[in-house]
Amino acid sequence: MLEVGCRPMVQTYTPIVQGYCREGRVDEAKELMSTMESAGCPPNVVTYNVLIRALCDAARFDEVRQVLMDSRTKDWKPSTVTYNTFMNGLCKKGMAKEALEQLDVMLGEGLDPTDFTLSILLNCLSHDKRIHDAVCLLERNTSLKCYAGVVAYNTVMSRLGEMGHWMGVLKLLTDMIKRGVMPNTRTFNIVIRSLCFRRKFSIAKSLASNQGFAANVVTYNTLIYFVFYYSRKLSEVKDLIFDMTAVRIAPDEVTYTIIVDGLCRDGFFDTATSYFLESLEIGLSRDLFAVLTNRL
């Protein structure tokens, strides 16, 4: 009977708690939740998750820990979502190490991480100079009963590539294939970019023309950018444009921006202008026009 009477009340009050939280009125949310409790209608895990999200946004992490601690003596149990929320909050405030520690806490509670959990942690670790932890977590993921998909690999590989670790990128590429995770076009674009950072253009080009993968305009834009940037030769750019039209990929606004900006940078304003005029065939880009006029 109590169960039946209580459920609609929690459903009534949780959105109000949420409303307070959204407006940053966290203390009023807390107050309402203690009122709910003394009225015999205790907040449930969703209500607490909403509160924890707001506490995290306000960087009030000690209070989050307190709420989690208090749950032992109350009739709600933290869920995977609870820990995901907490970990994401820590990540957003640059506390990657603490977030990773929460993974062991949740495992200790008998809660299984999900692909959400992995995504939160991998993103956070990759962008927080903890790329090594991210790679370890990827390698650990089979023992965690959760599954790292193509996006998880792309996240870590992208950062590894930017940091110049192209061998690490290739290792993860082979790892994922061995695990049955199929790389997609973005994966290959990330690999190509990582090779370009280290000027391995011939490997990058041969990967782009490999039958095993569908190159797109981003693939060619990446190649054009790096080849042009490092070689500073328009002839090599023209070769790449020839290649891309041969596989029926049309240049887009980004392609023209790379070319126009690169030419202007080297002082070839007339050639840049003619490429700009050519780009009008696919439409006038305000941004490209701005690039040109700023350089002129």
Add this chain to the structure above:
DNA sequence: ATAGGGTTAG
């Protein structure tokens, strides 16, 4: 009802 994410240029 509450939690997350991957590719290019300026």
